[in-house]
Amino acid sequence: MKFSTRILIVDDEEMICESLQAWFVRDGYQVETALSGEAALKIVENSPADIYLVDIKMPHMDGIEFLTRLKECQPNAIVVMMTAHGTVQTAVEAMKRGAMDYFCKPFDPDELSLFMERILANKALREENNTLKELLSESNQQGLSEVFIVHSEPMRAIFSKIEEVAPSSAPILITGETGVGKDMVAKAIHFRSERSCGPFLAVNCGSLSESILESELFGHEKGAFTGAVKARRGRLEMAHNGTLFLDEVGEISQKMQVSLLRAIEEKSFLRLGGSQPISSDFRLISATHRDLPSLIKEKQFRDDFYYRINVITIDVPPLRERLDDIPVLADHFLKRYAEETGKSLGGFTHKAIDLLSSYHWPGNIRELRNVVERAVVIARGRMIGAEELTFVNPRHDAGLIGSATLRELEINQIKAALESCNWNIVRSSKRLGIDRSTLMRKMKRYRLDRC
Amino acid sequence: MARKGSRKTGESHIDIVPIGHVDALAVSVVAANLQTLMGLNADTLPLHPEPEYAYLAVRSQYAAGKIIKELESIDEGSRFKLGIVQCDLCTPILKFVFGESQLGGKAAVISLHRLQDKDPARTYLRAAKIGLHETGHLLGIGHCQTHDCLMAFVSTIEKLDGQPARFCTACQYEISRTLKYIFG
Numbered sequence: 001m002k003f004s005t006r007i008l009i010v011d012d013e014e015m016i017c018e019s020l021q022a023w024f025v026r027d028g029y030q031v032e033t034a035l036s037g038e039a040a041l042k043i044v045e046n047s048p049a050d051i052y053l054v055d056i057k058m059p060h061m062d063g064i065e066f067l068t069r070l071k072e073c074q075p076n077a078i079v080v081m082m083t084a085h086g087t088v089q090t091a092v093e094a095m096k097r098g099a100m101d102y103f104c105k106p107f108d109p110d111e112l113s114l115f116m117e118r119i120l121a122n123k124a125l126r127e128e129n130n131t132l133k134e135l136l137s138e139s140n141q142q143g144l145s146e147v148f149i150v151h152s153e154p155m156r157a158i159f160s161k162i163e164e165v166a167p168s169s170a171p172i173l174i175t176g177e178t179g180v181g182k183d184m185v186a187k188a189i190h191f192r193s194e195r196s197c198g199p200f201l202a203v204n205c206g207s208l209s210e211s212i213l214e215s216e217l218f219g220h221e222k223g224a225f226t227g228a229v230k231a232r233r234g235r236l237e238m239a240h241n242g243t244l245f246l247d248e249v250g251e252i253s254q255k256m257q258v259s260l261l262r263a264i265e266e267k268s269f270l271r272l273g274g275s276q277p278i279s280s281d282f283r284l285i286s287a288t289h290r291d292l293p294s295l296i297k298e299k300q301f302r303d304d305f306y307y308r309i310n311v312i313t314i315d316v317p318p319l320r321e322r323l324d325d326i327p328v329l330a331d332h333f334l335k336r337y338a339e340e341t342g343k344s345l346g347g348f349t350h351k352a353i354d355l356l357s358s359y360h361w362p363g364n365i366r367e368l369r370n371v372v373e374r375a376v377v378i379a380r381g382r383m384i385g386a387e388e389l390t391f392v393n394p395r396h397d398a399g400l401i402g403s404a405t406l407r408e409l410e411i412n413q414i415k416a417a418l419e420s421c422n423w424n425i426v427r428s429s430k431r432l433g434i435d436r437s438t439l440m441r442k443m444k445r446y447r448l449d450r451c
Numbered sequence: 452m453a454r455k456g457s458r459k460t461g462e463s464h465i466d467i468v469p470i471g472h473v474d475a476l477a478v479s480v481v482a483a484n485l486q487t488l489m490g491l492n493a494d495t496l497p498l499h500p501e502p503e504y505a506y507l508a509v510r511s512q513y514a515a516g517k518i519i520k521e522l523e524s525i526d527e528g529s530r531f532k533l534g535i536v537q538c539d540l541c542t543p544i545l546k547f548v549f550g551e552s553q554l555g556g557k558a559a560v561i562s563l564h565r566l567q568d569k570d571p572a573r574t575y576l577r578a579a580k581i582g583l584h585e586t587g588h589l590l591g592i593g594h595c596q597t598h599d600c601l602m603a604f605v606s607t608i609e610k611l612d613g614q615p616a617r618f619c620t621a622c623q624y625e626i627s628r629t630l631k632y633i634f635g
C-alpha cells in the first residue's frame with residue numbers, strides 16, 4: 001500500500017523539503033515538494049497526493065490558508081501540519097479546519113515512524129469507508145492482508161450481501177467455480193462479523209483422507225487409534241467463538257455429513273475415542289464448486305445436511321460473467337508482481353486487455369493471477385503485450401482440434417485440470433474422471449510438473 | 452598508494468573514514484561486518500579532523516548532511532565512503548540520527564554517540580548494524596518492510612538491539628546484484 005502512496009511536502013525552507021523528501025523516499029513513498037502554498041495548489045490541480053505535510057508558517061499563503069483551499073477541492077485529503085515554533089493555537093485552528101494532526105519540527109524519529117503507520121492505517125480505513133473498491137481481508141494464519149477487488153456490478157452486489165449477512169451467525173454456503181474467490185469471501189465475512197476477534201479456521205475437506213479429516217475436525221483422545229500418542233483438539237473445538245470454514249464441502253463423505261450435522265445441531269460433539277461431550281460455538285461457512293442439488297439427486301449428498309449448511313447462499317459468478325473485473329484485477333496483479341520482482345511496468349497494451357477479456361477463464365481469478373504473474377516474469381518492455389500472455393487452456397473450438405494430436409489434447413486437458421485445481425491431485429483426478437494413480441502416471445509420462 | 456595498487460578489479464570495496472576521535476575497535480568491527488555480511492572489502496582511510504564545519508550551535512549537534520558533503524568531496528580511493536564519528540548527529544527534520552546516507556549516492560555517516568553501552572561489544576555490534584544499514588542505502592536500497600532485516604527503519608536503540616544482524620533474502624539479493632553491477 002505504501003508504495004503507491006503519494007506525499008506532497010509544502011514548506012518554504014528548501015532544506016526541510018529536501019530532508020523530509022529523502023526520508024520518505026528511503027521509506028518507499030513517492031514524494032513531491034513545493035516551496036509555497038501556491039506552487040502546491042498547482043500540483044494538486046494536476047495530480048492530487050494522498051498525504052500532505054504542510055508547514056504552518058510560510059510567507060504569502062500560509063499553511064492554514066493552503067489547508068482551507070485544499071479541502072475545498074479534495075475534502076478527504078490527509079493533511080498533517082508542521083510547525084517549528086510549537087504554536088499550539090494555530091495547530092488547534094488547523095485541526096478544526098480538517099488537518100489530521102500536527103507535529104513540531106524537528107521530529108523525533110520514533111514519533112515520525114509511528115505517526116506514518118497511524119496515518120497509513122487511517123488512510124486504509126477511509127478508503128474502505130469511502131469506496132467499495134477494495135476490502136481488506138486478513139488471512140488468519142500469517143496475518144497477511146490481501147486486497148479484495150470489488151468492481152463489477154455482480155461483485156458489488158456480493159459485497160453488500162457480505163455486509164448484510166456478516167453480523168448474524170447463520171450458516172453460509174458459498175458456491176462458484178474454482179478460483180472465483182470463495183476463500184476470500186469467507187474471510188471477508190469472518191472479518192466483518194462480531195467474531196472477527198475470534199479464530200478463522202479453514203479445513204479443506206477435499207484434500208484430506210476420510211480418517212484424517214475426521215480427526216482434524218473432531219480431534220481425538222490419546223490412544224483413539226494407532227498413532228494417536230497425544231490427545232488433540234479438533235478444528236470444531238478450536239473454532240469456538242470464531243468461524244469454521246469447510247472448503248470443498250461437496251467432497252465430504254455421507255458418514256461424515258451425519259457426524260457434522262449432529263455436531264452443528266447440538267453444538268456439541270465427542271472427540272474420537274472420547275466420551276466427554278465438548279461444546280463449541282462457531283459460525284459455519286462452507287464452500288463448494290460442485291452442484292450440490294444435483295449431487296443430492298444422485299444420492300451422493302445428504303439433503304438434511306445441505307439444508308443445515310445452506311441457510312444463506314452466496315453465489316460467486318465466474319470471471320467470464322463479469323468482464324468489467326478483468327482489467328481491474330489484471331492491473332492489481334500486475335502491480336503486485338511488478339513490485340515483488342522490482343520491475344517497472346506501466347500496464348497492458350490494448351491488445352493484451354482485449355485478449356484477456358475474450359478468454360473463457362476456466363480457472364477464473366486464480367488463472368488470471370497466474371497468467372499475469374508469468375507475463376510479469378517474462379516481460380521485457382514497459383507494457384505487457386498480447387504475445388506475453390500464455391494460456392494453459394486455449395479454446396479448442398478455434399480450429400485447434402484439427403491440428404492437435406490426441407496426445408497434445410490429453411496433455412492440455414490434464415494441465416488445465418491441474419491448474420484449475422491448484423495442482424491438487426485428488427481434485428484434479430476427480431475433475432478428469434480418472435483415478436489418482438492414473439493421473440499421477442500420466443503426469444509422470446508427460447512430465448507435467450508445477451512450474 | 453600500495454593499498455590502491457593492491458585492489459583487484461571486480462573486487463567490491465568501500466572506504467571507511469574515521470572522523471575526529473573515534474574508537475578504533477568500533478571502526479574495525481564495522482569494517483569486518485561490511486566484509487562478511489555484504490561482501491564489501493573495507494579500507495580504513497587516515498583519520499580526518501573533528502567536523503567543526505558541521506557544528507550547529509542552536510542544537511548543540513552536528514549536521515549529518517554537511518559531513519556527508521565533505522566525505523563526497525574526497526576524490527581518492529573507493530567510490531563509496533562511510534564516515535564514523537563520535538559526536539551526535541542530526542538532520543533538519545530529525546532530532547537525532549544514528550546514521551545518515553545518500554540513497555544510491557557516494558557517502559554515508561554513522562555516529563557512535565547514541566550507541567554507547569557499558570559493554571563495548573554491544574556498542575560495536577550496534578555500530579556495525581547502523582553501518583550496514585546506511586551502506587545498504589548507498590547501494591540504492593530503501594527501507595525494508597521485513598521487521599527482522601537490517602534494512603528496516605529503526606528509530607530507537609531498543610529496536611536496534613532487537614534487530615538481528617542480517618539482511619532478509621530480498622535485500623541480500625539486491626545487495627549482491629547491485630555490487631555485481633557496480634564492480635563487475
Ligand SMILES: Nc1ncnc2c1ncn2[C@@H]1O[C@H](COP(=O)(O)OP(=O)(O)OP(=O)(O)O)[C@@H](O)[C@H]1O
Nearest residue numbers: 147148149177178179180181182183184289365366
Ligand atoms: N475479488 C478478488 N480480488 C482480488 N483477488 C482475488 C479476488 N477473487 C479471487 N482472488 C484471488 O484469486 C485466487 C483464488 O481465490 P480463492 O482461493 O478465494 O478461490 P476459490 O473460489 O476458493 O478457489 P477453489 O475453488 O479452488 O478453492 C486467490 O489468489 C485470490 O487472492
Ligand SMILES: [Mg+2]
Nearest residue numbers: 182183247287
Ligand atoms: Mg477455495
Ligand SMILES: [Zn+2]
Nearest residue numbers: 026584594604
Ligand atoms: Zn534507513
Ligand SMILES: [Zn+2]
Nearest residue numbers: 595600619622
Ligand atoms: Zn530486507
